Amino acid sequence: GNSVTQMEGPVTLSEEAFLTINCTYTATGYPSLFWYVQYPGEGLQLLLKATKADDKGSNKGFEATYRKETTSFHLEKGSVQVSDSAVYFCALNNNNDMRFGAGTRLTVKP
Amino acid sequence: DGGITQSPKYLFRKEGQNVTLSCEQNLNHDAMYWYRQDPGQGLRLIYYSQIVNDFQKGDIAEGYSVSREKKESFPLTVTSAQKNPTAFYLCASSISLTTDTQYFGPGTRLTVL
Numbered sequence: 604g605n606s607v608t609q610m611e612g613p614v615t616l617s618e619e620a621f622l623t624i625n626c627t628y629t630a631t632g633y634p635s636l637f638w639y640v641q642y643p644g645e646g647l648q649l650l651l652k653a654t655k656a657d658d659k660g661s662n663k664g665f666e667a668t669y670r671k672e673t674t675s676f677h678l679e680k681g682s683v684q685v686s687d688s689a690v691y692f693c694a695l696n697n698n699n700d701m702r703f704g705a706g707t708r709l710t711v712k713p
Numbered sequence: 714d715g716g717i718t719q720s721p722k723y724l725f726r727k728e729g730q731n732v733t734l735s736c737e738q739n740l741n742h743d744a745m746y747w748y749r750q751d752p753g754q755g756l757r758l759i760y761y762s763q764i765v766n767d768f769q770k771g772d773i774a775e776g777y778s779v780s781r782e783k784k785e786s787f788p789l790t791v792t793s794a795q796k797n798p799t800a801f802y803l804c805a806s807s808i809s810l811t812t813d814t815q816y817f818g819p820g821t822r823l824t825v826l
Contacts, residue, residue: 646817703755
């Protein structure tokens with residue numbers, strides 16, 4: 604079946620540090636891949652997406668590349684800010700089956 | 714502004730009572746979804762609807778019911794049969810069932826006392 608595994612948190616970084624949150628997936632065929640962000644007490648916001656192998660999604664300084672050979676979609680940001688503190692969810696959609704990872708909580712300290 | 718609204722943001726109910734959570738969208742999306750989020754877990758699909766007057770069970774439909782009488786609205790009822798209803802409930806929509814991107818509302822936190 605379809606599934607997503609992402610690195611466990613929490614992740615705590617200092618401002619301007621480099622961020623990587625690992626995400627791997629299991630799926631047959633060619634799923635679309637997503638990163639969503641959830642700020643405290645709010646719903647999920649779409650951060651970025653990629654729909655085919657080698658595509659790079661990017662938004663607000665965050666990037667993730669669809670790697671079919673390693674079935675991965677790792678989230679990266681070169682310099683995090685305090686305002687990036689949130690829970691990040693990796694997700695896939697494969698033939699209308701949407702699956703989410705457990706979420707990774709990121710805290711950025713000044 | 715187009716978007717998805719959920720109300721109320723916080724809801725408290727006594728055990729054994731049914732409760733209905735509201736979800737409205739003005740995005741003209743055909744498909745709508747309800748998810749449940751528990752601490753430290755990903756989202757789990759409760760029900761989804763691809764069109765008015767049609768809905769399907771998701772992975773954890775037991776103890777829940779939905780209706781889709783209007784395109785804009787997809788209310789979720791948490792019944793007394795749901796054994797552990799305290800959770801954060803998220804509504805989402807997409808242009809169609811086959812469109813890969815879902816957009817989420819702000820959520821309703823339900824606490825059963």
